[in-house]
Amino acid sequence: MKKLDLLITGVGGQGVVLASDIIGEAALAEGYDVKKTDTLGMAQRGGSVVSNLRIAEKVWSPLITEGEADILFAFEKLEAARWGYYLKPGGIAIINNHAQPPLAVSLGKTAYPTDTEVTAILKQRTDRVYFIDGTKLAQELGNVRTVNILMLGCLSHFLPLKLETWREVIARYLPEKLHTINMTAFDRGRKEVRDGHL
Amino acid sequence: MTTNPKNQRLLSGNEAFALGAYHAGVKVAAAYPGTPSTEIMETLAQFKDLHAEWATNEKVAMEVALGACYTGVRAMASMKHVGLNVASDPFLAAATTGVNGGLVIISADDPGIHSSQNEQDNRHYAKLAKIPVLEPGDSQEAYDLMGIAFDLSEKFDTPVMVRTTTRISHSKSAVKTSGKRPAEAKHPAFYYNVPKYVMLPVNARSQRPKIEKRLVELAEYAETSPLNQVSEGGKELGIITSGISYQYAREVFPKASILKLGMTYPLPRKLIKDFAGKVKRLIVIEELDPFLEENIKAMGITVSGKEIIPRIGELSARIVADAARNAGLLAGEPVKIAEVPGLPRRPPLLCPGCPHAAMFFTLSTIGQRAKLLEAKDNTPKEPEIIITGDIGCYTLAAYPPLNAMDTTACMGASIGQAVGMAKAGIGKKVVAVIGDSTFLHSGITGLVNAVYNQAKITIVILDNGTTAMTGHQEHPGTGFSAQGEAAPAVKLEDLVRGIGVKNVKIVDAFNMKLLRSAVKESLAADELSVIITRGTCAVRQPKKVNPRAIDAEICNACGACLRLGCPAIQKSGDKVSIDAVLCIGDACTVCQQICPKQAIAPLKKEMK
Ligand SMILES: Cc1ncc(C[n+]2csc(CCOP(=O)(O)OP(=O)(O)O)c2C)c(N)n1
Numbered sequence: 093m094k095k096l097d098l099l100i101t102g103v104g105g106q107g108v109v110l111a112s113d114i115i116g117e118a119a120l121a122e123g124y125d126v127k128k129t130d131t132l133g134m135a136q137r138g139g140s141v142v143s144n145l146r147i148a149e150k151v152w153s154p155l156i157t158e159g160e161a162d163i164l165f166a167f168e169k170l171e172a173a174r175w176g177y178y179l180k181p182g183g184i185a186i187i188n189n190h191a192q193p194p195l196a197v198s199l200g201k202t203a204y205p206t207d208t209e210v211t212a213i214l215k216q217r218t219d220r221v222y223f224i225d226g227t228k229l230a231q232e233l234g235n236v237r238t239v240n241i242l243m244l245g246c247l248s249h250f251l252p253l254k255l256e257t258w259r260e261v262i263a264r265y266l267p268e269k270l271h272t273i274n275m276t277a278f279d280r281g282r283k284e285v286r287d288g289h290l
Numbered sequence: 291m292t293t294n295p296k297n298q299r300l301l302s303g304n305e306a307f308a309l310g311a312y313h314a315g316v317k318v319a320a321a322y323p324g325t326p327s328t329e330i331m332e333t334l335a336q337f338k339d340l341h342a343e344w345a346t347n348e349k350v351a352m353e354v355a356l357g358a359c360y361t362g363v364r365a366m367a368s369m370k371h372v373g374l375n376v377a378s379d380p381f382l383a384a385a386t387t388g389v390n391g392g393l394v395i396i397s398a399d400d401p402g403i404h405s406s407q408n409e410q411d412n413r414h415y416a417k418l419a420k421i422p423v424l425e426p427g428d429s430q431e432a433y434d435l436m437g438i439a440f441d442l443s444e445k446f447d448t449p450v451m452v453r454t455t456t457r458i459s460h461s462k463s464a465v466k467t468s469g470k471r472p473a474e475a476k477h478p479a480f481y482y483n484v485p486k487y488v489m490l491p492v493n494a495r496s497q498r499p500k501i502e503k504r505l506v507e508l509a510e511y512a513e514t515s516p517l518n519q520v521s522e523g524g525k526e527l528g529i530i531t532s533g534i535s536y537q538y539a540r541e542v543f544p545k546a547s548i549l550k551l552g553m554t555y556p557l558p559r560k561l562i563k564d565f566a567g568k569v570k571r572l573i574v575i576e577e578l579d580p581f582l583e584e585n586i587k588a589m590g591i592t593v594s595g596k597e598i599i600p601r602i603g604e605l606s607a608r609i610v611a612d613a614a615r616n617a618g619l620l621a622g623e624p625v626k627i628a629e630v631p632g633l634p635r636r637p638p639l640l641c642p643g644c645p646h647a648a649m650f651f652t653l654s655t656i657g658q659r660a661k662l663l664e665a666k667d668n669t670p671k672e673p674e675i676i677i678t679g680d681i682g683c684y685t686l687a688a689y690p691p692l693n694a695m696d697t698t699a700c701m702g703a704s705i706g707q708a709v710g711m712a713k714a715g716i717g718k719k720v721v722a723v724i725g726d727s728t729f730l731h732s733g734i735t736g737l738v739n740a741v742y743n744q745a746k747i748t749i750v751i752l753d754n755g756t757t758a759m760t761g762h763q764e765h766p767g768t769g770f771s772a773q774g775e776a777a778p779a780v781k782l783e784d785l786v787r788g789i790g791v792k793n794v795k796i797v798d799a800f801n802m803k804l805l806r807s808a809v810k811e812s813l814a815a816d817e818l819s820v821i822i823t824r825g826t827c828a829v830r831q832p833k834k835v836n837p838r839a840i841d842a843e844i845c846n847a848c849g850a851c852l853r854l855g856c857p858a859i860q861k862s863g864d865k866v867s868i869d870a871v872l873c874i875g876d877a878c879t880v881c882q883q884i885c886p887k888q889a890i891a892p893l894k895k896e897m898k
Contacts, residue, residue: 103636113300113462120300120464127428128300129461131404138857139638152541154461154534157608159627170633177627194636198860199691199852202634213630 093124093252095148097156101175102167103192104138107240110265111165112143114244118253118261119147127154140171164214165247167226167240168192173210179217186246187214188226188239222246222285229280238277241266245281298464303454306429306465307368307396308333310436313469316340316366317391317476318358320351322731323760324370325405326459327398331368332763335772339471344763344772347701347731348373352380352395356449359393360487361478364440368396371412372700376732378415381449385419386497387487388447388504391476392440396452401577402604404456407681407700409603411578416451416555420501422508423451423555424517425533429463431552437469438517446504446511453554455577457534457604509556517552520565527619528569530562530582530593534605535575541607542614557585566591573598573619577605640686642858643834643874645754645799645825650687650694651854651884652805653677653721653750656813659693675719675813676711680704680733682725682759684752691853695723702732709736709745719813721748726782727757727765734785740818741790748812749820752799753782754827762830782822791820799825802883828874836892837873838882840866844889851881851890868893 098115102108109130120126130143144156158178164185166172172187179185193204205213214221224246230239241262248258259275266274301309307330311319319342321331335342345351348369358365369377374397384393397415400406416423424439426432432454439450485493512518527546531539536550549565551557566572574583574595583595598617600609612624640647653659657675679685679695680703688695697707708722724733729751740747757763764770769779786794793815795808805823812819837858840851847864858872859881868881870893882890 104638116300116462120298123296125464126300127461127463129457138636138641140636151463152537153607154457154463154537155606155608157606157611157625159625170636173630174633177629193860193862194634195639195855195857196634198857198862200861205633 093147095146095151096163096251097161098145098147098163098165099156099161099175099178100143100145100165100167101171102141102188103171104141106141106167107237108141108143108167111167111240111244112145114261114265115247115251116145116147117264118257119251121257121261122253125149125151127151129154140174142171142175163247163250165243167243169207169210170194170205173205173213176214176217179214181217182220183218184250185214185218185221186243186250187221187223188243189223190227190239224281224284226281229284230277233273233277233280235273235277238274241274242277242281245278245283246285248278248282249285296464296466298466300462301429301433301465301467302329302460302462303426303429303432303458304329304460305333306432307436307452307454307459309465309467310433310469311366311394311440312337312340313467313471314392314437314440315364315472315476316394316440317363317478318355318365319343319368320345320354320366321368322346322348322351322373323757323763324348324373324398325760326400326454326456327368327370327373327396328760328763329459330396330398331772332761335774338773342772344765346766348377349380352377352384355393355395356380356384356387358478359389359391361480362391363476363478364392364394366394366396369398370406371397371399371410372406372408373397374412374415376701381415382419383489384449385421386489386494386501388497388500389443389449392443393449394436394439394443394452395449396454398459399453399455399578401455401457407698409578411581412451412453413554413581414579416453417581419449419451420505421448421451422446422553423453424553425453426458426552427533427536427550428458429461429465432458433465433467433469435517435552442511446508447500448504448508453533455534455604505556509558512553512556512558513561515553515558518558518561519550519552520561521548521550523547525568526570528565528572529575530565530572530586531575532582533577535577535610538605538607538610539575542611542620551582554582555585557582557589559589562586562589562591566593575599575605575610637689638686639857640683640855641828642856642869642872643828643831643878644683645823645827646684646687646752647692647854647856648800648802648805648880649723649750649752649823650684650692651880652802652809653723654692654694654853656806656809657694673718675721676716678704678707678711678720678722680722680724680728682728682752682757684723684725687723689855691855701728702736705733705736705740705747705749708747708749709740709743712745712747713743719748721750721813723750723752725759726751726753726755726767727763729782730766730780734789737786737791737820738789744818746817748809749818751782751786751820751822753822753824754799755824756827756830758827758829762827786820786822791818793817793819794822795820796822796824799823800878800880802880826877828878831874831877833877834874836875837870838868838875838879838890839870839893840868841889841891844887846887848886850884850886854881854884856881
């Protein structure tokens with residue numbers, strides 16, 4: 093792999109930063125240079141969160157350039173649409189099929205984009221747009237909070253990192269009592285992509 | 291913080307600063323929270339073989355560190371950029387007395403204003419104080435630089451400033467932490483030395499030539515310092531840069547010659563002259579002010595900078611590349627990729643169950659303010675009260691639907707501003723609103739002033755028992771230290787009464803009736819009044835049980851509950867509902883209390 097720029101997005105509280113940390117550590121463990129930078133602070137209060145993660149032999153800037161991200165990895169649909177312009181032409185968008193309407197939408201002042209609109213926005217950059225029912229699948233597994241690890245399982249298909257490395261780093265980041273459910277979630281995510289339910 | 295085959299760890303700049311300081315043997319560290327500096331202290335506080343403290347404010351933190359370094363041990367203070375404004379008095383004093391043990395001050399600037407009230411380039415402070423400033427370009431440098439900073443401080447008898455930015459502090463990159471904490475930290479000892487430590491005019495005057503001499507010696511050191519590095523490249527273009535801008539320069543100009551300055555004041559004149567002489571064209575790439583550029587121009591060297599590179603906000607490789615294309619330094623047209631217009635924004639909000647919301651709702655309705663921006667009938671009434679605001683999560687109450695804040699300047703300003711407005715004769719009631727951490731930081735002196743000058747204002751102290759905005763740090767009112775030990779808690783009501791306020795009310799932050807009567811009574815009183823609202827921060831609320839639900843049969847969608855701005859209350863079409871996952875339930879119940887139809891009640895078990 094020459095370079096891989098991943099833009100990870102979602103809403104404060106969805107575990108975007110944790111997911112980004114895990115991918116970064118996994119890449120570092122396999123000998124790559126890694127730089128990453130997250131929105132912190134105010135955005136924790138339910139705001140839009142974005143993490144820039146860059147993997148290469150040698151990384152200089154921690155920020156991804158607009159229009160050059162290889163992968164957009166989104167935990168929420170509106171955020172996928174918002175950050176879609178970072179994708180390079182022909183890049184990959186992996187999106188949790190989940191909507192979290194912002195307050196302005198609840199107050200009836202503006203509308204949440206329809207699925208067709210979200211897809212159209214992303215299709216301006218690439219045809220490789222994959223929606224995953226991550227939140228629903230995690231609910232079926234009995235713990236909706238595992239959605240970020242389940243989504244990592246989906247993502248793992250597109251990254252040249254070993255399965256053992258993923259498992260080892262995920263275990264390092266989560267408390268022991270959550271290991272089993274999260275490994276199941278990770279496998280479920282991998283299966284979803286492998287079986288082509290895309 | 292884990293290791294990999296190359297023995298590297300992925301660390302944020304702030305973690306790296308803390309670890310570097312720890313391995314350099316720092317004995318006393320003081321800080322006041324502030325983005326993007328907070329995690330330096332949070333990381334240091336995890337070590338038990340040093341003293342790490344949250345100070346009441348940055349001025350105090352600076353003074354604590356200064357006193358500690360006078361005893362010969364290594365000490366540091368860390369703060370966000372505006373924190374150094376607060377601490378500038380002892381900062382300049384430290385520059386005048388010099389040190390004994392090493393003293394390092396970390397200033398975390400926020401280009402782009404991610405989480406601040408302004409943008410400022412604190413390298414100017416180093417020049418003002420005539421002390422050295424160091425700037426790392428990634429986490430490895432942040433780690434390595436701390437040891438050098440302490441050594442320099444002791445060698446040149448000067449405080450050393452380390453200037454970081456959001457993008458350095460909050461980025462993670464690979465770090466090899468080769469150092470180890472010295473087995474024996476220095477024993478503290480203080481030696482009587484009035485000419486050095488007592489800045490009477492006569493002594494301060496005798497320090498002045500020493501300071502100038504120190505600056506000359508530091509500039510000399512800069513000529514050969516390992517902090518300043520040349521990477522030889524092509525002769526066409528030479529770039530002088532520092533900090534995060536170095537990364538952008540390398541990415542955009544892989545073939546150019548680069549002089550990377552790790553020490554950006556004082557500057558190495560000869561090194562820069564030599565570098566300039568080797569290239570055809572010389573540019574400076576730096577974030578914010580033309581600090582390097584102006585100092586290099588003052589050496590009589592031809593260089594361009596801010597006529598090419600923006601001076602407002604953060605840089606990025608894209609911004610640098612576009613600027614270079616516009617200036618003809620790179621071929622091609624600037625990249626035109628734009629954000630998708632028209633998507634709903636997602637600004638930060640007060641949390642579901644935030645103890646600040648009910649007080650702001652009360653002020654908003656009593657003061658006719660709910661109508662300010664949102665009036666459906668298009669006849670907004672004049673607001674009946676003016677609300678001077680302060681800095682914290684509660685500043686978010688300035689947004690609709692609460693519209694309950696008229697000013698926000700800097701920490702602690704609300705009380706002084708309210709006094710000023712009242713004394714100007716505004717003729718309306720003025721309410722100052724301030725958080726508990728902010729009140730302790732810099733509201734107390736404002737309150738003393740208000741009492742002394744007999745201002746008839748109302749001051750609301752929002753006591754949520756934590757410094758929420760910056761990520762829930764302890765403060766002198768919480769009963770815990772930075773290192774997690776039990777500590778005496780300052781009681782706000784005792785403090786306020788002790789200052790001489792007679793009219794003091796303490797109100798449950800979730801009780802609408804009591805809040806309403808407290809505000810009405812205080813506004814009616816012909817004297818200074820203080821209302822302390824008390825309620826646990828929703829993020830720290832341990833008991834989130836019995837979420838509320840709206841009975842669709844009874845609800846007529848009047849929208850009263852929506853005026854709270856609670857993210858758990860949603861409206862789709864004509865139906866208003868409460869998200870049971872987000873609602874904190876029994877601990878709040880504010881929406882239930884304000885519902886005119888009594889349509890809100892605990893979610894029934896069978897509905898779950
Ligand atoms: C001089 C200065 N130091 C630090 C900060 C960062 N900061 C902003 S608000 C705040 C404290 C907020 O705590 P509090 O007043 O208790 O309000 P809360 O967020 O808990 O509602 C801090 C530390 C700042 N803006 N200015």
